Amino acid sequence: MANEWQHTACILCECNCGIVVQVEDRKLARIRGDKEHPWSQGYTCNKALRLDHYQNNRARLTSPMRRRPDGTFEEIDWDTAIVEIAEGFKHIRDTYGGDKIFYYGGGGQGNHLGGAYSGAFLKALGAKYRSNALAQEKTGEAWVDAQLYGSHTRGEFEHAQVSVFVGKNPWMSQSFPRARVVLNEIAKDPTRSMVVIDPVLTDTAKMADFHLRVQPGTDAWCLAALAAILVQENLCNETFLAEHVHGVEPVRAQLRDVPVAEYAQRCGVDEELLRAAARRIAGADSVAVFEDLGVQQGPNSTLCSYLNKLLWILTGNFAKKGAQHLHSSFAPLFSTVSGKTPVTGAPIIAGLIPANAVPEEILTDHPDRFRAMIVESGNPAHSLADSTACRKAFQSLELMVVVDVAMTETARLAHYVLPAASQFEKPEATFFNFEFPHNGFQLRRPLLSPLPGTLPEPEIWARLVRALQVIDEAELRPLREAAQQSRQAFTEAFLGTVAGNPIMSKLLPYVLYETLGPTLPDGMAGAAAVWGLAQKTALTYPDAVRRAGHADGNALFDAILEGPSGVTFTVHNYEDDFALISHSDHKIALEIPEMLADLKALAATTSQLTTAELPIVLSVGERRAYTANDIFRDPSWRKRDTDGALRVSIEDAQALGLDHGGRARIITAAGSAEATVEINETMLAGHASLPNGFGLDYIGEDGRSVTPGVAPNSLTSTNWRDAYAGTPWHKHVPARIEACRAG
Numbered sequence: 001m002a003n004e005w006q007h008t009a010c011i012l013c014e015c016n017c018g019i020v021v022q023v024e025d026r027k028l029a030r031i032r033g034d035k036e037h038p039w040s041q042g043y044t045c046n047k048a049l050r051l052d053h054y055q056n057n058r059a060r061l062t063s064p065m066r067r068r069p070d071g072t073f074e075e076i077d078w079d080t081a082i083v084e085i086a087e088g089f090k091h092i093r094d095t096y097g098g099d100k101i102f103y104y105g106g107g108g109q110g111n112h113l114g115g116a117y118s119g120a121f122l123k124a125l126g127a128k129y130r131s132n133a134l135a136q137e138k139t140g141e142a143w144v145d146a147q148l149y150g151s152h153t154r155g156e157f158e159h160a161q162v163s164v165f166v167g168k169n170p171w172m173s174q175s176f177p178r179a180r181v182v183l184n185e186i187a188k189d190p191t192r193s194m195v196v197i198d199p200v201l202t203d204t205a206k207m208a209d210f211h212l213r214v215q216p217g218t219d220a221w222c223l224a225a226l227a228a229i230l231v232q233e234n235l236c237n238e239t240f241l242a243e244h245v246h247g248v249e250p251v252r253a254q255l256r257d258v259p260v261a262e263y264a265q266r267c268g269v270d271e272e273l274l275r276a277a278a279r280r281i282a283g284a285d286s287v288a289v290f291e292d293l294g295v296q297q298g299p300n301s302t303l304c305s306y307l308n309k310l311l312w313i314l315t316g317n318f319a320k321k322g323a324q325h326l327h328s329s330f331a332p333l334f335s336t337v338s339g340k341t342p343v344t345g346a347p348i349i350a351g352l353i354p355a356n357a358v359p360e361e362i363l364t365d366h367p368d369r370f371r372a373m374i375v376e377s378g379n380p381a382h383s384l385a386d387s388t389a390c391r392k393a394f395q396s397l398e399l400m401v402v403v404d405v406a407m408t409e410t411a412r413l414a415h416y417v418l419p420a421a422s423q424f425e426k427p428e429a430t431f432f433n434f435e436f437p438h439n440g441f442q443l444r445r446p447l448l449s450p451l452p453g454t455l456p457e458p459e460i461w462a463r464l465v466r467a468l469q470v471i472d473e474a475e476l477r478p479l480r481e482a483a484q485q486s487r488q489a490f491t492e493a494f495l496g497t498v499a500g501n502p503i504m505s506k507l508l509p510y511v512l513y514e515t516l517g518p519t520l521p522d523g524m525a526g527a528a529a530v531w532g533l534a535q536k537t538a539l540t541y542p543d544a545v546r547r548a549g550h551a552d553g554n555a556l557f558d559a560i561l562e563g564p565s566g567v568t569f570t571v572h573n574y575e576d577d578f579a580l581i582s583h584s585d586h587k588i589a590l591e592i593p594e595m596l597a598d599l600k601a602l603a604a605t606t607s608q609l610t611t612a613e614l615p616i617v618l619s620v621g622e623r624r625a626y627t628a629n630d631i632f633r634d635p636s637w638r639k640r641d642t643d644g645a646l647r648v649s650i651e652d653a654q655a656l657g658l659d660h661g662g663r664a665r666i667i668t669a670a671g672s673a674e675a676t677v678e679i680n681e682t683m684l685a686g687h688a689s690l691p692n693g694f695g696l697d698y699i700g701e702d703g704r705s706v707t708p709g710v711a712p713n714s715l716t717s718t719n720w721r722d723a724y725a726g727t728p729w730h731k732h733v734p735a736r737i738e739a740c741r742a743g
Helices: 046-050 078-096 113-125 139-148 179-188 203-207 219-232 238-244 248-256 260-267 271-283 301-314 387-395 457-468 473-485 487-499 502-506 508-515 525-540 542-547 553-562 576-580 593-604 650-656
Strands: 006-009 018-024 027-033 065-067 073-075 101-105 129-131 153-155 162-166 193-197 210-212 287-291 324-326 372-376 399-404 416-419 438-441 567-571 616-622 646-648 663-668 672-679 687-691 733-739
Touching: 027 046, 065 078, 078 101, 078 113, 078 372, 078 399, 078 416, 078 457, 101 113, 113 372, 113 457, 113 502, 113 508, 113 525, 139 301, 153 287, 162 271, 162 301, 179 193, 179 203, 193 203, 193 219, 193 271, 210 271, 219 248, 219 260, 219 271, 219 301, 219 593, 248 593, 260 271, 287 301, 287 324, 301 593, 324 576, 457 508, 457 525, 473 487, 473 508, 487 502, 487 508, 487 553, 502 508, 508 525, 525 542, 525 553, 525 567, 542 567, 553 567, 646 650, 646 663, 650 672, 650 733
Parallel strands: 101 129, 101 372, 162 193, 162 287, 193 210, 372 399, 399 416, 616 687, 646 672
Antiparallel strands: 006 018, 018 027, 065 073, 065 416, 153 324, 438 567, 616 733, 646 687, 663 672, 663 733
């Protein structure tokens, strides 16, 4: 039916709010929130309503592309592309080793299923190194989490008496269900409070009871002071610490020595305001904390991750309503793989190479350098620090293949570009399943058939694995036959077959796609890997899965197939939080020696990284009402701020002679760019910001190329990075700003 409302989800941030869509002439004609979605419940922000600008834009690819020697591209057929690419990677593997093949991507904010299938091709080649956007943001926090309790936590802000946001503006960046509704509820309730740590007077900060307006880059001193106040004023939950935490005393001893008054001056926050905020946290019935890019992409970011977690651990805000929680995972975003990168020895955290190290692992004569690269649903030539170095590195590769819906900045550097079906033309899902006590998963059905000439990623990877000829058709036949009989027959055959076949056990997504996939509803073959994830989930959390109404993995999988708005896959009790701690004693391990050493060193650490030559702190990648990730290439979706203005303070505008709406040149150690000026009272003197999502070129209807705004990574450097995680300091780039004069 042409006017049928179809269930799907927004693909622009980790919330993946449920939406319903009416499709007309292959256009997403009408979009509204899905009231049946278990988490968003009809809520969306303004950006979801513009999703047709992703689905229908002039940058879509409709044929495999091969680069000619002169750098131009030619269309080739799929069979030719698959054969040549498979042979190219086999050559790399046989000549240098499979570990010289590097994989970047695996899905953005809305498409993770393709990444689930790429692993089969990578394992068949012996590839072992990978990275993605999380290595620009979350690996420092993941490193801390792994040592404290073993996994990721999320705050229950809907019920928290005190919500703490560290370098986070959820009014604009969302990140938890119904964010603006929840923020308004907190602000209107006199029994609840909000603490915001941010140098910018953000929309969220304007709602806060305690805005700790730190000087840019001084969050560590602010957080250390807050934690120290809890200890020095005897505000810790001693019962909780005695029963559920070990390693407390070394931490307590270190915090006793923190000079609170001095650190208040260092971070620029009034000492009494710091003490009032700490006391409010300590006295609350429940506290939830959220850290985000404001600190995760700035100085001392890993230390900040550690310190902000002390706020809820020291006060016992865990395993109770409205507090901080571990949670189930339908498919973990982070692996447990660790180690060092082959060339520079940079730390590999959660299985990911630091994004800032990527060019250095290629641009070298080291024998273990990467020789080939696969990029799937990512645009690292635009999104990683120092775009110039990234482009040079990618151009030096012997083989580079990009899988994407558009001819991105990265795709133009590739030897082959494979056109993927859009996220609304295939079954899709994300693994941002972070809720507790009820956690959920949505398998999205295709709203449209794939654009002619494109293929869903599961089919692309399956064709590439077939071309490697690592599994014989005869090995798959028994599973195909069992899948035709029943789900239970397939389960038994699958477990028996895979257990005795080490090659098949390494290539499970491919095996499922080839055997179970054809038996799934029309257009849903790409969901076959979800069956395997459902089995694993039921084995990992058997009681919680049954509590959610699913007898076993097959029942869970069927519920997922039959639930277009999503299903709850686990229901935990609050006391289950302790069982989810991965340490053998199920206690939080508070002492991390490296972090305590850094905490001690703060007293002698400089908080000023700017210079007389570069006196302004530039934050790049700010989330605004009309910014989104790179998948929105068509700039016409924006109703305002169409040039991605440079926001500067009133004081800096006066000192530098900048005019609102005028032009300014931004100079950093890495490069320079021009931007439109927005004089904004939310900015501190000495602090400026540029938004994310700009600097992408686009061919308009008139055939002319336009590139609105500044590509942020033309101004960033790979040298500015966290000492532990290698994450970039995008929010703390020393810069100089000069007025551009007409003529």
